[in-house]
Amino acid sequence: MSAETNDRMKDKHVLIAVDESENAKRAMLYVADFLGGFPGFRATLLSVIPEPEADFFENEEARKAWTREQLDSANRMLENYRQVLIQSGFPPEKVRSRSCVGDAKSLSEIILEVQCEMSCCTVVVGRGHKTKSEEFILGSLSSQLVHQAKNCAVWVVE
Amino acid sequence: MRQRSAAAATGFSEKELRRLIRKRVPRDRVPLRINVKDTSDFSRVDYDDVVVLAGVPYLVRNNEREGRFGIEDEPKFWVKRAINLLTGEVRILKWVFRELFNARIGSLVFECVRSPQKEARILELVRGRADFMQGETVSDSSGSPLRILDYIRGRTLSEITLSFGSSHEEFFSARYPALLSEFIQAVEAIRFLHENGEKHGDIRRDHLIKDDLTGQYRWIDFDYNYRHSVSRFGYDLFGLGNVLLFITGRGDVTTQRLLHDAPDALARLSEDDVNIVFKNRVANLAKVYPYIPEALNRVLMHFSQGATVYYETTEELLDDLGEVRGRLNA
Numbered sequence: 362m363s364a365e366t367n368d369r370m371k372d373k374h375v376l377i378a379v380d381e382s383e384n385a386k387r388a389m390l391y392v393a394d395f396l397g398g399f400p401g402f403r404a405t406l407l408s409v410i411p412e413p414e415a416d417f418f419e420n421e422e423a424r425k426a427w428t429r430e431q432l433d434s435a436n437r438m439l440e441n442y443r444q445v446l447i448q449s450g451f452p453p454e455k456v457r458s459r460s461c462v463g464d465a466k467s468l469s470e471i472i473l474e475v476q477c478e479m480s481c482c483t484v485v486v487g488r489g490h491k492t493k494s495e496e497f498i499l500g501s502l503s504s505q506l507v508h509q510a511k512n513c514a515v516w517v518v519e
Numbered sequence: 520m521r522q523r524s525a526a527a528a529t530g531f532s533e534k535e536l537r538r539l540i541r542k543r544v545p546r547d548r549v550p551l552r553i554n555v556k557d558t559s560d561f562s563r564v565d566y567d568d569v570v571v572l573a574g575v576p577y578l579v580r581n582n583e584r585e586g587r588f589g590i591e592d593e594p595k596f597w598v599k600r601a602i603n604l605l606t607g608e609v610r611i612l613k614w615v616f617r618e619l620f621n622a623r624i625g626s627l628v629f630e631c632v633r634s635p636q637k638e639a640r641i642l643e644l645v646r647g648r649a650d651f652m653q654g655e656t657v658s659d660s661s662g663s664p665l666r667i668l669d670y671i672r673g674r675t676l677s678e679i680t681l682s683f684g685s686s687h688e689e690f691f692s693a694r695y696p697a698l699l700s701e702f703i704q705a706v707e708a709i710r711f712l713h714e715n716g717e718k719h720g721d722i723r724r725d726h727l728i729k730d731d732l733t734g735q736y737r738w739i740d741f742d743y744n745y746r747h748s749v750s751r752f753g754y755d756l757f758g759l760g761n762v763l764l765f766i767t768g769r770g771d772v773t774t775q776r777l778l779h780d781a782p783d784a785l786a787r788l789s790e791d792d793v794n795i796v797f798k799n800r801v802a803n804l805a806k807v808y809p810y811i812p813e814a815l816n817r818v819l820m821h822f823s824q825g826a827t828v829y830y831e832t833t834e835e836l837l838d839d840l841g842e843v844r845g846r847l848n849a
Contacts, residue, residue, distance in 0.1 A: 416634035416744040417619070465716045468749050494625055494796045497822075497829045498757050500750025505831075 372403040372455065376481035378472045378502075379408055381438060384487030388518040389442045392485055397449025405457045405479060406442050408435040409471050412463040428462055435460045469505035476513055485516040529555055529571035536569055539604040540578055559661035561597045561614035570601070570612070572665060573657040577601035583611060600670065613666040614659070615742070622745065624757075625796040630746040631720075635664055638742035641717055642666075649730070650708035652739040671737055676702075676727040680766050687808055690769050696847045698766050701729075703840050705736045706759055710833035712741075713752050720744050722758025724765050756830050757796070760822035763840075764794065764802060767811065767819060772801040781807065791825025798824070815843045 377392055379385035389406065396402045410431045418424035439458035446456045463471060476484050488503050496504075503517040531539075533553045540549050550567040556579075557563065558570045568579045583598040597614040615635035622631040645651035654668035674682075680698065684690025705727055709719055719726075720743035727736045745754050765771055774793070777785035784807045792803035801807060802823035805816040818839045821830055830836045 411746075411748075414744065414746075416632050416637045417630070417746065419617075465751075467751060492626070493824060493826070494627060497795050497826070498624065498627060498750070498753045499629075499748035500753050500831070502749045505749060 372401055373483070374479060374481040375402060375404045375483045375485060376472070376476050376479065377404060377406050377442075377485045379406055379438070379442060379487075381434070382487065382489070384489050384518075386442075386487070388485050388487035388516075389445065391516075391518045393446050393449035393451075397446065397451055399450070402451070403455035403457075404446055404451060405459060405475075405481065406439050406446075407458075407472065407475055408439055408460045409468055410435060410460065410462045411468075412465065432460055432462070467505065468502055469509050472502075472506065473509060473511075473513075476510075481513060483514045483516060484510060485518060488517045488519050529569075529576065530574060531555075531571065531576055536576060536604070539576060540569075543578065543602050543604060543607050558659035558665065559663070561599070564599065569604070572612070572659070572667065576604040577610065577612065578604055579612070580609075609670040609672075611654075611666075611668040611670050613654075613668055615664055615666055624754075625798075627796070629748075629754075632744050632746075633742050634744050635666075635742065637717075637720070637744050638666065639664070641712065641741045644712070644715055644717060648708070648711075649733050649735050650704065650711075650737055651741075652737055671728045671730050671739065673729045673731045675725040676705075676729065676736060676762065676766065677724040679729060680724070681770055683769065687769055688810060691808065691810060695767070696844070699840070699844055699847065701736055702763065702766055703837065703844060705738065705762075706833055706837055706840065708738055709755060709759065710837065713755070713833055717741075718744060718747070718752060718755050719758070720755070722755050722762065724762045727762070750831060752832065753829075756833070756836065757822070759833070759836060760819075760830075761794070761797075764800065764804070764819060764822060767815065768801070768804050768807075772804060772807055774799050774801065777801070777807065789825075791823060793824050795822055795824050795826060812843070812846060814839075814846055818843060 375392060375396065377389050379389055392404060410428065413424050413428050415424060418427065439460060443456050443458050447453050472484060484506060486503050486506060489501065491499065491501065506515045507517065536553050537549065554568045556568040556570055558572060564570060564579055566579060566581060570577050570579060578601060580600040580602065582594040582596050583600060584594050599612045601610050601612050603610055615638065617635060618633040620631055621628050639656055642654050646653065652668055652671065654666050656664045656666055659665040683694040712719055719738060719741050721740055726738060726740050728739060729736050747753065774785060787806050788801065788803065792801060792806060794800040794802045802819050803816065804819055805811040820826060
């Protein structure tokens with residue numbers, strides 16, 4: 362068994378779901394502060410672009426252009442956040458990032474699919490500060506994750 | 520001469536059109552001149568004009584209207600009632616267009632679109648279902664899509680609810696169980712949309728019409744889409760909650776109304792008892808009408824300011840409503 366595989370098996374893998382919000386940034390900084398510099402952890406930063414529903418675009422080209430722009434922006438943000446985690450003490454080879462485009466599935470389902478696929482033991486999200494009506498109509502990612510997650514911990518960072 | 524050419528260009532002579540119109544409207548309502556209009560611009564199509572779509576001539580009647588909250592009905596100039604001159608059936612002609620706008624619900628603002636492609640998709644999805652408006656898409660004279668929709672004869676859920684019973688208690692015992700069953704069927708219809716990944720987009724009590732022919736409620740006007748966030752169907756569920764509160768209260772039970780009619784009931788209310796968005800509407804209706812059973816009131820309280828858990832799917836709502844229906848009918 363190679364040293365890298367051995368490391369990977371032993372490492373606790375943390376999935377940090379982020380978007381461009383301050384809440385998400387706080388969640389990433391919490392992980393950096395809490396786990397950075399400790400051995401035995403790896404982190405993956407995940408950004409899911411909201412589903413670009415065709416109804417909102419003039420045509421398919423406009424939809425593709427919007428998606429490209431969103432992905433570019435998300436990837437820039439992920440790279441910045443990756444650097445923060447590295448500076449906090451995570452070894453560069455133990456910080457990865459991934460971006461994808463949402464579909465008809467809920468955001469929490471997509472995050473938990475990635476968590477399952479990457480065998481992450483913990484999902485970290487920031488807590489949004491929504492009013493009751495916003496939470497009702499728009500929904501709450503942290504609530505959905507807490508209710509739906511199986512075989513993993515969910516950290517909701519205030 | 521020009522009129523005659525316009526009529527002939529559609530495949531019908533003026534004489535033929537006049538004969539067809541005579542068959543469909545009283546003699547004194549037959550227009551003096553037969554105006555066959557180009558269909559590319561809805562603003563140029565008026566009452567008594569004839570338009571020909573997919574080879575079928577229609578005699579245009581009034582613009583459709585949309586009204587609520589007691590405000591005078593707004594005419595929808597792009598939606599016109601018309602008579603199919605070949606069959607005599609009434610149809611709704613709807614010139615479709617795409618429009619992006621921000622909707623405001625209380626303090627919440629979100630992006631919405633009026634989308635012809637969404638309406639076309641759903642019309643296809645619900646084809647043959649008795650619980651949705653039916654229609655087809657044809658091309659106008661410029662090649663743009665134009666909808667021909669079935670005209671549903673009947674009253675809206677709002678009109679029907681308000682017409683029931685002399686007192687609320689009498690309404691609740693005599694009429695509400697059947698009304699709730701019909702509402703549950705309407706929620707089942709929305710579940711069908713959601714299961715197929717579609718939102719209704721504009722769930723309101725006046726978008727449910729009870730078809731006089733079938734006796735079944737049918738959803739209309741599903742061309743809106745809203746930019747959802749985490750909860751794809753949250754806004755639809757909010758709409759369903761408002762309709763449920765409306766039928767249970769036999770109208771919106773507002774704090775203003777209580778102040779006038781039942782100040783004691785108003786005094787019993789707390790901040791948690793009002794609608795989660797519309798703070799002047801009461802959600803905790805058992806505090807106003809104590810005979811409302813606890814199980815039903817628990818469902819209503821999911822739409823209140825005091826709610827700590829919310830419905831995220833129509834299935835969750837249907838499960839609870841099914842239980843309530845069972846108890847009401849027991």
